Amino acid sequence: xxxxxxxxxxxEVIIHLILIILITxxxxxxxxxKIDSRYIKQQVLEKQTALLINxxxxxxxxxxxxxxxxxxxxxxxxxxxxxxxxxxxxPSNNGYQFISQYNVILTEDETKTKYIIQIK
Amino acid sequence: MKIxxxxxxxxxxxxxxxxLLLTIIVLTxxxxxxxxxxxxxxxxxxxxxxxxxxxxxxxVNSPGFQINDIKENYNSNILKYCNFKYKNETEIYNKYxxxxxxxxxxxxxTILYGDDGKSWVNExxxxxxxxxxxxxxxxxxxxxxxxxxxxxxxxxxxLEVYINE
Numbered sequence: 001x002x003x004x005x006x007x008x009x010x011x012e013v014i015i016h017l018i019l020i021i022l023i024t025x026x027x028x029x030x031x032x033x034k035i036d037s038r039y040i041k042q043q044v045l046e047k048q049t050a051l052l053i054n055x056x057x058x059x060x061x062x063x064x065x066x067x068x069x070x071x072x073x074x075x076x077x078x079x080x081x082x083x084x085x086x087x088x089x090x091p092s093n094n095g096y097q098f099i100s101q102y103n104v105i106l107t108e109d110e111t112k113t114k115y116i117i118q119i120k
Numbered sequence: 121m122k123i124x125x126x127x128x129x130x131x132x133x134x135x136x137x138x139x140l141l142l143t144i145i146v147l148t149x150x151x152x153x154x155x156x157x158x159x160x161x162x163x164x165x166x167x168x169x170x171x172x173x174x175x176x177x178x179x180v181n182s183p184g185f186q187i188n189d190i191k192e193n194y195n196s197n198i199l200k201y202c203n204f205k206y207k208n209e210t211e212i213y214n215k216y217x218x219x220x221x222x223x224x225x226x227x228x229x230t231i232l233y234g235d236d237g238k239s240w241v242n243e244x245x246x247x248x249x250x251x252x253x254x255x256x257x258x259x260x261x262x263x264x265x266x267x268x269x270x271x272x273x274x275x276x277x278x279l280e281v282y283i284n285e
Contacts, residue, residue, distance in 0.1 A: 019139075023146050030150050034157040047163045055170045080207040097215070099171065101178075101203045 041070035042087040043096075049076075049083045050098040053117065058102050062117040063109075076115045078106045164260030164283040172262045172281045175218070178202035179277070185270055187222055187229040196233045217282035224273050235284055260284070 045068065052062050066073045068087075075086040082095035098104075105118040175198060179185050182201075194201045197209070198218055206212045217234035260283035267276055 015135075019142060023142065026146065027149060027153070031153055031157060034153065040159055040161070043159075043161050047161060051163055051166055051170065054167060054174075081205065097211075099199070099204050099206060099212075101174065101205065103205075 038071060038088050038090055042085060042090055042092060045070050045073075045087060046083050046085050046092060046096040049085065049117070050096040053083070053098040053100055053104055053119070056100070056102070056119040058119055060119045062119075064115045064117070066113055066115070073115070076106060078104055078117075162259060165262070168260050168262040168281045168283050171216070171283075172264050172279050174204075175199075175202060175220075175279060175281070176264060176266070176277065179220075179270070180268060187220070187231055190231055196231045198231065198233055215284055217280075217284060219278075219280040221276075221278040222270070223276040223278070224270075234282070236282075 049062070049064065056062065064073065064076065071088040073085060073087055074089060075084075077084040077086075077092075077095075079095070081099065082097050084092040084095040086092055100119070103120040105120060107116045107118065108114075109116060178198075178201070190196060190198055190201045197212075198220060199206070199212060199216070200209075212234075214235050217232075217236050219230065219232050219236075221228070221230045262281050264279045265277070267274065269275065270277075
């Protein structure tokens with residue numbers, strides 16, 4: 001009887017330990033993904049691009065290299081007055097809004113190494 | 121034998137409750153960390169300054185600029201008057217607050233456009249005796265005060281732009 005109780009207690013402790021390790025791992029993984037610098041770099045790039053579009057005047061071409069200092073740009077989208085940049089495979093969820101008086105046209109370079117934002 | 125079975129069933133039930141409790145705790149911690157560790161880079165200050173400059177350029181470059189024209193024909197929306205392109209007026213209305221004062225010798229005209237939910241902050245800043253201490257709270261706010269000649273009249277222009285979101 002005594003032995004059985006001891007066994008049950010040790011089983012419970014093991015299960016608890018496994019659960020605690022699981023939760024801690026999950027928490028650490030979640031935190032590391034949150035403070036991943038790639039998200040911040042993506043945000044910086046989106047906001048820089050939006051500000052450049054805001055202050056640009058007709059005739060200006062903004063060139064953004066795909067192999068950027070902030071990482072590799074997989075895709076840039078301009079939709080509904082928002083800039084979305086997919087950086088190092090991280091998709092952009094919210095994008096960043098810009099406001100301009102002119103037409104903003106996004107094209108890709110012939111060599112496919114850079115994006116060109118034309119202000120017309 | 122029966123007592124043993126009942127014991128094991130009750131232990132299983134207790135275990136399920138524990139697991140549920142743990143899951144709730146984990147989700148709560150993740151939710152809180154999600155809010156606390158989100159790093160947001162604020163560019164509202166340069167954004168408001170750029171917008172202010174573009175609005176002033178628009179006013180200066182509009183021949184025969186009349187504030188009443190914006191009030192009557194553009195529903196006080198100076199962004200529409202200046203031909204800014206946007207998808208949705210509600211979004212713009214919620215994001216920006218623009219106040220334009222034009223003071224001339226014989227008239228004083230004002231237009232307000234946008235969500236003025238934060239204009240009370242500006243009132244506090246203006247009236248506070250210790251406004252230097254409150255300066256750091258003016259995120260996304262620009263105030264340009266300048267003198268120019270508009271329709272051949274000396275005009276004092278005061279433009280305030282807030283970016284709310």
